[in-house]
Amino acid sequence: MSTGPFVAGLKCSGNVFWGFSSFAWQRGTLQLIAINLITLHNILEYMLNILLYCILTCLNVFFPNLDFSWSTELEQNLKDVFQLSTFRPLQLKAINLSMSGKDLFLVMPTGRGKSLCYQLPAVCSEGFTLVVTPLVSLMEDQLMYLKSIDVEAVSLNASSSKEHAKMVLAEMTDSKAPFKLLYVTPEKIAKSKLLMSRLEKAYNAGRLSRIAVDEVHCCSQWGHDFRPDYKLLGILKRQFPKVPLLGLTATATGSVLKDCQKILCVPEPITLTASFNRTNLYYEVRLKDSNSDDSVSDISALIKERYKDQSGIVYVFSQKDAETVSADLQGKGVNASPYHANMNPEDKSQVHRKWATNKIQVVVATVAFGMGIDKADVRFVIHHTISKSIENYYQESGRAGRDDKPADCIVYFGFNDIFRISTMVVMENVGQQKLLTMVDYCQNVDRCRRSVIAVHFDEVWDDEGCNEMCDVCRHGNDYITVDITQHAKDVVQIVELAGSLDEKLTPLKVTEAWMGKGPAKRRKMIQTTTLSRLEVEAIITSLLLQGYLSEDFSFTPYTTYFYLKLGGKAPLLKNQSHSITMKMRRTGLDANTVSTTQQTVQESFSVPGKDQRRKEIW
Numbered sequence: 001m002s003t004g005p006f007v008a009g010l011k012c013s014g015n016v017f018w019g020f021s022s023f024a025w026q027r028g029t030l031q032l033i034a035i036n037l038i039t040l041h042n043i044l045e046y047m048l049n050i051l052l053y054c055i056l057t058c059l060n061v062f063f064p065n066l067d068f069s070w071s072t073e074l075e076q077n078l079k080d081v082f083q084l085s086t087f088r089p090l091q092l093k094a095i096n097l098s099m100s101g102k103d104l105f106l107v108m109p110t111g112r113g114k115s116l117c118y119q120l121p122a123v124c125s126e127g128f129t130l131v132v133t134p135l136v137s138l139m140e141d142q143l144m145y146l147k148s149i150d151v152e153a154v155s156l157n158a159s160s161s162k163e164h165a166k167m168v169l170a171e172m173t174d175s176k177a178p179f180k181l182l183y184v185t186p187e188k189i190a191k192s193k194l195l196m197s198r199l200e201k202a203y204n205a206g207r208l209s210r211i212a213v214d215e216v217h218c219c220s221q222w223g224h225d226f227r228p229d230y231k232l233l234g235i236l237k238r239q240f241p242k243v244p245l246l247g248l249t250a251t252a253t254g255s256v257l258k259d260c261q262k263i264l265c266v267p268e269p270i271t272l273t274a275s276f277n278r279t280n281l282y283y284e285v286r287l288k289d290s291n292s293d294d295s296v297s298d299i300s301a302l303i304k305e306r307y308k309d310q311s312g313i314v315y316v317f318s319q320k321d322a323e324t325v326s327a328d329l330q331g332k333g334v335n336a337s338p339y340h341a342n343m344n345p346e347d348k349s350q351v352h353r354k355w356a357t358n359k360i361q362v363v364v365a366t367v368a369f370g371m372g373i374d375k376a377d378v379r380f381v382i383h384h385t386i387s388k389s390i391e392n393y394y395q396e397s398g399r400a401g402r403d404d405k406p407a408d409c410i411v412y413f414g415f416n417d418i419f420r421i422s423t424m425v426v427m428e429n430v431g432q433q434k435l436l437t438m439v440d441y442c443q444n445v446d447r448c449r450r451s452v453i454a455v456h457f458d459e460v461w462d463d464e465g466c467n468e469m470c471d472v473c474r475h476g477n478d479y480i481t482v483d484i485t486q487h488a489k490d491v492v493q494i495v496e497l498a499g500s501l502d503e504k505l506t507p508l509k510v511t512e513a514w515m516g517k518g519p520a521k522r523r524k525m526i527q528t529t530t531l532s533r534l535e536v537e538a539i540i541t542s543l544l545l546q547g548y549l550s551e552d553f554s555f556t557p558y559t560t561y562f563y564l565k566l567g568g569k570a571p572l573l574k575n576q577s578h579s580i581t582m583k584m585r586r587t588g589l590d591a592n593t594v595s596t597t598q599q600t601v602q603e604s605f606s607v608p609g610k611d612q613r614r615k616e617i618w
């Protein structure tokens with residue numbers, strides 16, 4: 001507030017003073033009142049906003065199906081077209097937001113019904129919805145499903161015939177065209193100028209009602225399934241800013257979503273995230289013995305006994321494994337067929353069709369049989385080899401129990417598999433880091449398996465949420481913490497010695513050296529162990545996960561070799577007071593004991609009988 005006139009008045013006569021003073025007083029008072037009114041207005045406006053927010057939140061919570069102009073049509077089409085009676089959590093909210101023109105990222109667990117969130121709005125809107133999807137097989141599945149419920153949909157991909165493409169491109173701008181959804185691969189958007197020009201025409205004619213980007217995590221290099229052509233999809237929002245975009249994924253962390261937002265040029269998307277917890281899935285890890293890998297016998301026994309006549313998938317590491325494991329299972333009387341990317345398309349769709357109609361009980365597949373596989377009654381997903389990341393594992397195991405009934409997700413965890421996969425993902429951005437997180441999921445028995453998955457996806461987790469639906473929670477009392485400091489020193493000494501002799505050791509060499517299987521001369525220089533092979537492998541894995549050992553790769557024109565070298569934490573072992581512990585299955589020891597001697601460790605490590613080992617981790 002200016003005091004200029006008041007100060008000037010003081011220097012003059014009384015009248016002038018009073019004249020100036022009263023003018024100044026009035027002006028000051030008015031200014032004060034104005035300021036107060038503005039402040040009051042701001043406070044009221046702020047309170048009103050809070051009140052409005054609370055009312056909207058309550059309405060959203062208690063009446064998520066609050067009437068919009070499209071609500072009746074939605075309900076009607078949900079029942080009549082999609083033959084569903086109710087919405088699953090978050091579906092209606094997502095649909096209403098998208099129908100009101102908001103850009104949205106929807107993170108919903110596998111099998112929860114993300115597709116409905118763009119298919120139903122497409123049916124209830126003018127024009128058509130553009131759906132970008134990464135796989136042609138996924139596209140074909142959706143087209144098959146939509147055809148079965150009489151929803152008109154078309155697709156454009158590399159294998160579309162010229163006539164078909166011409167017809168679709170012409171219909172895009174035809175107001176009488178019947179299709180409601182147009183499925184395209186990201187490659188089409190990136191490469192076909194004709195498609196872009198048609199989209200532009202459709203946009204100008206008001207026929208492009210919505211854009212859905214399925215598996216939106218494929219945009220980000222930090223996601224688990226980066227596809228370079230997804231990087232170019234920002235063109236859609238730049239060219240068609242008024243069209244609401246819906247990005248869908250089951251597996252994206254907060255940072256991956258931030259990246260996707262930037263890549264897709266979506267200024268302020270609303271993100272809806274459902275819990276990752278699939279309550280009907282039981283998670284379990286079983287050890288694969290490197291000495292006598294009888295995991296296929298184990299798997300066949302499980303399928304024939306526990307999952308008799310039930311549908312399932314066995315995931316394997318390679319195309320060769322798909323063929324051999326499938327043949328082995330067939331040899332043991334299981335109705336199984338292989339599925340991998342190198343099979344011809346007819347054979348692949350035949351296997352898929354036969355499995356979908358229960359003519360094949362088990363598909364033995366690589367990751368090629370993953371995204372979009374939607375069979376309701378899959379009762380088991382068994383991983384013969386660990387996945388290369390938690391995201392992959394969540395996607396693959398997510399094929400189980402999509403009908404909400406109980407289903408099992410079992411991983412066979414083998415020491416050698418870690419290094420087989422490691423050499424495969426070495427060129428990938430953060431490939432090693434992601435693999436080690438998966439190894440950690442399998443190796444650790446001190447945390448609920450669900451909590452590892454949930455925390456990985458940035459979800460705040462309460463262990464009560466598991467409800468003993470994982471082996472760790474179910475057998476929690478069977479584990480004990482043991483001290484492995486001396487073992488760690490022995491292993492580190494072996495790797496250190498090799499380094500000083502300019503030798504590189506593969507994990508197999510380290511294992512065998514520690515077990516005393518190396519040359520006699522070498523044996524004299526190191527401390528060997530009497531622990532079993534499984535125990536030795538568990539300790540080496542733990543040291544790798546904890547950073548006392550680390551990976552070292554060597555490339556030849558034909559192959560990649562994996563070696564173990566000292567990790568960043570190895571020097572800590574020189575410190576006498578430094579100790580390392582590890583949790584493992586208890587065998588007769590008091591659960592609260594933390595053993596410190598080698599003798600105790602050996603006791604606590606004693607491996608259960610073969611049959612028991614088959615059922616549980618340690």
Ligand SMILES: Nc1ncnc2c1ncn2[C@@H]1O[C@H](COP(=O)(O)OP(=O)(O)OP(=O)(O)O)[C@@H](O)[C@H]1O
Binds near residue numbers: 116372398402
């Ligand atoms: N409201 C609902 N009520 C009952 N079933 C539903 C509902 N919404 C979707 N479904 C069914 O759930 C199954 C999975 O749906 P969808 O394929 O869309 O899953 P998704 O979330 O895309 O999973 P993923 O990421 O694993 O592909 C489908 O068979 C679908 O018909």
